Amino acid sequence: MKTSWYREPWAWFIFFLPCTAVVAGITTYFIANTNPDTLVIGDYYKKGKAINLEVGKVKMAQKLGMRFALQLKDNELIIKPTGIEKSFPLLNVTFFHPTLEDRDFYLALTQDGNGYFRHHFEQAVTGKWKLTISPFEGHWKIQDTISLPQSDFIDLIPNPIKAQ
Missing domain, CATH: 1.20.5 (Single alpha-helices involved in coiled-coils or other helix-helix interfaces)
Known part of the structure; x- marks a missing residue:
């Protein structure tokens, strides 16, 4: 069978x-x-050309001698110009998270009476961030990777190697 x-x-x-x-x-x-990957760029050629323009802005910041010091302590961000005699009406500060695009944020800061740029955060900002500082006109920029919070002031100087 x-x-x-x-x-x-x-x-x-x-x-x-x-x-x-x-x-x-x-x-x-x-x-x-x-769940698409937000780190993948569709038009990488245009992005590459834009990076070359950004490197030019970093070189301009070097030429002008732009330097800042940053501190984030007790949810208060303080950015102070160091060695610069020029005052800025507005400073654009952008925080880019290394992996999560939805955590990126932008601040437009004005100087206080001491010449410092301050912002108080409602929630703690921690971890590794790519920070970009530029003036209102956008003709120069400083870019660096930092870890927050920072109880001591850290120097932010234009460095074209980090801009790439």
Whole structure:
């Protein structure tokens, strides 16, 4: 007497392997399309050309002698110009998170009576950040990677190697 194929365990084992691959492929497809990687840039050529312009802004900051010191202590950010006699009506400060784009934020700061730029955060800002400082006109910029909080002042100087 011959048994039916569906009663054989080896038949189910052989069907199970391709079915598992199909389910895993469909799952991977849905995960990839519902959670896109925000670090991937669609038009990398234009971004590369823009980086060259940014390096020129960093070199301009070097030429002008721009230097700042930064401190973040007790949720208060203090940025003070060091060695610069010029005053700025507005300073653009941008914080870029290394992996999570939705945590990036921007501040437009004005000087207080001491010539310092201050901002008080409602929540603690911690971790590693890429910081960009530029004037209102945007003709120079300083860019650095920092870890926050910082109880001591750290120097921010234009460095074209870090801008790339």
